[in-house]
Amino acid sequence: MDAASPTDTMRLSGWGRYPAVESRVARPEKRDALQAVLEGDDQPVIARGAGRSYGDAALLNSGGATVLTDRLNRMLAFDPDTGVLRAEAGVRLREILEVFVPRGWFLPVTPGTKEVTLGGAVAFDIHGKNHHRDGGISNFVHEVELLKADGGKVTCSVEQNAELFWATVSGAGLIGIITEVALELRPIETAYVAKRTLKADDLGDAFALFEEHEPDYLYSVAWIDCLASGDSLGRSHLMFGRHATPDDLTSKQRQDPLGYEPDHLASLPFDLPEGVLNEHTVKAFNKLYYAHQRKRDKRTVVGIDPFFYPLDAIDDWNRMYGESGFVQFQCVLPMEESYDGLEEILSQVQESGLASFLAVLKRMGPPDGGLLTFPTKGYTLALDIPRRDGLEDLLRDLHETVARRGGRVYLAKDAYLRPDTFREMYPALEEWLEVKRRVDPENRFTSAQAQRLGIEP
Structure with missing residues (x-):
């Protein structure tokens, strides 16, 4: 499979196994190759991590391409004084646990499965059993590196490019491809x-x-x-x-x-x-x-x-x-x-x-x-x-x-x-769409779910 030319086709589905689609796929092994996917093909794309969203949020039919990010799973740096881990978006929560629990650190927020990727967790602002106390994972994300539709990269956080940050966390991968995340872990005394x-x-x-x-x-x-x-x-x-x-x-x-x-x-x-x-x-x-x-x-x-x-x-x-x-x-x-x-x-x-x-x-x-x-x-x-x-x-x-x-x-x-019904449930959609129109005016990032829900700039 040529990472820069998504011509191979795979049958993909979410964890619920419905719906299933035939999609052209690319599986880059480095972030530079991820940029080449956007530059070498002008068709719509959606990033897909571990495929653990249940429906069609990480699916795109043959009219576009699905970018598999599971090989972009390197842990890049860790600061033991602050507990901040910097890692590529394809790292699974399981991998973080296996490395850091024995060192006295745990995830600040976790869903009911550890098989989701870090990028997917941020893209849906996951919540866990501690939401009543700590909120979602975005409260512990220090920075996100985002690959935009024009091939450029931007770093966003609560302080830097904040509007883009709040559109990206919970943005279902439709603002850009999350390539790197800086996440603050929680100290623990035991496993x-x-x-x-x-x-x-x-x-x-x-x-x-x-x-x-x-x-x-x-x-x-x-x-x-x-x-x-x-x-x-x-x-x-x-x-x-x-x-x-x-x-x-x-x-x-x-x-x-x-x-x-x-x-x-x-x-x-x-x-x-x-x-x-x-x-x-x-x-x-x-x-x-x-x-x-x-x-x-x-x-x-x-x-x-x-x-x-x-x-x-x-x-x-x-x-x-x-x-x-x-x-x-x-x-x-x-x-x-x-x-x-x-x-x-x-x-x-x-x-x-x-x-x-x-x-x-x-x-x-x-x-x-x-x-x-x-x-x-x-x-x-x-x-x-x-x-x-x-x-x-x-x-x-x-x-x-x-x-x-x-x-x-x-x-x-x-x-x-x-x-x-979706628009009735999510009253901030129009505010989110304003950000989408600025950074992705041609709607390069879309999904089967976005098409079903009529989400477009």
């Missing part, structure tokens, strides 16, 4: 998390527990049984955590407090048959999972991977949804709409008969970050839903509910949102 798990009998109980215990912990998240109904609607396991100190550890753990070995339990080498994950199997699993923790209040000390990245222990876990794939729907609702809105959404999912095997609830802090950043102060719900008959109707209803209640859908997970 363990002091975890507390609480059972909530219903949605109101879950809200009360979040409110009561979040001030005491850096991290919080809940697994929610999206198929429980009646008096049990919204029953959950809430998990709170903080980085463990040496005093929290067992004598065995203290022998190597910063020892870090990523979990790997199994691989899924084939697609499960269509329909294995259905309303009945998921309801049975949820009931067993909820009943498994008998104590209402359980405290343990666990490794980083079990707390932050449980699904990463299974390679290719997306294959459990079958060849048709799945959609992850993630929304956030303002605080004043969260309770009633989540009740409505959970009821809509139950009525559809489309079961969500994974349902995650988190509380988010005040909106900050990029112009198209996802979070707002309130609650966010993420559902993994298999692609079956009736899915489009369900998603249309969910999108309308979220928009009516002043919320929004996360673009890193989206594959079905409509242009008018």
Whole structure:
């Protein structure tokens, strides 16, 4: 594959395996070659890191080219006094953890998988279990190097080219190609998390527990049984955590407090048959999972991977949804709409008969970050839903509910949102487009998602 001539074709999809497109691809090994891609071809392009966005945000059909950045993964410099790591955008979060956790550093913000790239994390201003305390990853990004449509490079930050910076973080790769990131890491004393798990009998109980215990912990998240109904609607396991100190550890753990070995339990080498994950199997699993923790209040000390990245222990876990794939729907609702809105959404999912095997609830802090950043102060719900008959109707209803209640859908997970609903959810779009028109007037950077949503200068 000639990095400067994207003529080879690959079939690509997001992590949800839908949609899939045939795209011309380039895979540069150095940043100079990345510039040559833009100079040697005047067709639209989109950068793609690890391919872990769920929908079509990092896809472009044969009318353009997809630039694979996975080989641009060098760590360039680290300042132990400030904790600032400078690295190329193709570095995966996993690689950062493997190098820096044993040295006493952790990511300041992390999603539920460590397989995303640094560039992708910045492009979608990722959030984690600590958003209620720390906000998104953009709060810890010191600088970004950006390759523009004209082939020039520019450094942007909160102080330098700030308008470009806030359009780039959360800009879904549509402002330019992120080539380098300076990220401030978090110091830690151990590679363990002091975890507390609480059972909530219903949605109101879950809200009360979040409110009561979040001030005491850096991290919080809940697994929610999206198929429980009646008096049990919204029953959950809430998990709170903080980085463990040496005093929290067992004598065995203290022998190597910063020892870090990523979990790997199994691989899924084939697609499960269509329909294995259905309303009945998921309801049975949820009931067993909820009943498994008998104590209402359980405290343990666990490794980083079990707390932050449980699904990463299974390679290719997306294959459990079958060849048709799945959609992850993630929304956030303002605080004043969260309770009633989540009740409505959970009821809509139950009525559809489309079961969500994974349902995650988190509380988010005040909106900050990029112009198209996802979070707002309130609650966010993420559902993994298999692609079956009736899915489009369900998603249309969910999108309308979220928009009516002043919320929004996360673009890193989206594959079905409509242009008018998208514009209603993201009121800063026009301000973002003004920056896009200045730095990319010919719309060189676009994606299948951007085309679907009508995003153009």
